[in-house]
Amino acid sequence: MIIDLDHLNFSYHQKMIFKDAQLQINTPGIYGLIAPNGTGKTTLLQLIAGLLKPQSGTIDILAQPALKQWQLAKLAFLQDNSVLYPYLTERDHLRYVQQNYQTSDQYLARLLDIVELTDFVDRKVKTYSLGQKQRLLITLALLMKPQVMLLDEPFNGLDPDTLFILRDIFANLAAHQVTMLISSHNLLELNKLTSQFFFIEQQQIVAKTATAELEQEYQRLYSQKRQHLQQVNLYEL
Numbered sequence: 001m002i003i004d005l006d007h008l009n010f011s012y013h014q015k016m017i018f019k020d021a022q023l024q025i026n027t028p029g030i031y032g033l034i035a036p037n038g039t040g041k042t043t044l045l046q047l048i049a050g051l052l053k054p055q056s057g058t059i060d061i062l063a064q065p066a067l068k069q070w071q072l073a074k075l076a077f078l079q080d081n082s083v084l085y086p087y088l089t090e091r092d093h094l095r096y097v098q099q100n101y102q103t104s105d106q107y108l109a110r111l112l113d114i115v116e117l118t119d120f121v122d123r124k125v126k127t128y129s130l131g132q133k134q135r136l137l138i139t140l141a142l143l144m145k146p147q148v149m150l151l152d153e154p155f156n157g158l159d160p161d162t163l164f165i166l167r168d169i170f171a172n173l174a175a176h177q178v179t180m181l182i183s184s185h186n187l188l189e190l191n192k193l194t195s196q197f198f199f200i201e202q203q204q205i206v207a208k209t210a211t212a213e214l215e216q217e218y219q220r221l222y223s224q225k226r227q228h229l230q231q232v233n234l235y236e237l
């Protein structure tokens with residue numbers, strides 16, 4: 001089993017996020033994690049990464065407790081780009097990870113070429129666009145060559161170039177036995193990469209395969225939230 005969550009219970013104080021939830025991933029590949037804002041996508045990824053502890057239940061990755069995989073660098077978690085240091089250069093970030101994971105200069109040069117960041121190595125990250133920051137984050141993760149990657153909203157606000165680069169990278173990794181769990185609000189974007197999804201519904205994690213019905217359900221999930229808007233004239237509130 002690649003990811004195995006069983007009888008998972010997690011609350012923030014009084015607010016229950018997961019109630020006896022389960023999630024199993026047996027086969028490498030790309031899996032989408034879809035849910036409206038505030039339902040628990042980030043919380044779930046943090047639990048799997050071992051950054052949060054469930055009140056009860058088990059979380060195993062590659063048949064070991066999550067934290068252990070993190071230590072063994074088999075797991076990478078791409079959160080938002082606030083983990084980057086604005087006043088350090090791309091080279092500083094890369095050097096730090098490269099030293100810790102002993103990757104070759106040649107491998108790094110190939111990666112930088114693929115993500116189109118070769119020309120920016122000596123620029124401070126604070127001058128980067130959102131897309132460049134996202135490409136640096138994925139490069140830092142790839143230097144570790146993780147078997148499992150957790151990605152929290154990796155497509156948010158990206159330019160088309162970066163979107164295409166990320167899509168190609170994820171498809172390539174999936175073809176080489178890497179497992180990716182990618183959270184997004186955007187079923188259509190994720191559907192370009194996978195037809196395997198997990199939805200968070202009523203504090204449970206539900207596995208679904210992309211179909212026309214799933215698309216309808218997704219529309220319903222979001223349109224419920226907008227119903228009040230369809231019934232008013234914004235200029236006559």
Ligand SMILES: Nc1ncnc2c1ncn2[C@@H]1O[C@H](COP(=O)(O)OP(=O)(O)OP(=O)(O)O)[C@@H](O)[C@H]1O
Pocket residue numbers: 012013015017035036037038039040041042043044
């Ligand atoms: N540290 C915290 N303490 C208390 N409540 C929290 C904490 N972190 C998150 N929450 C609440 O838990 C719920 C789930 O949060 P989470 O960030 O996991 O949702 P999400 O699905 O990732 O949402 P988004 O799409 O907005 O990132 C939200 O209602 C949020 O307000």
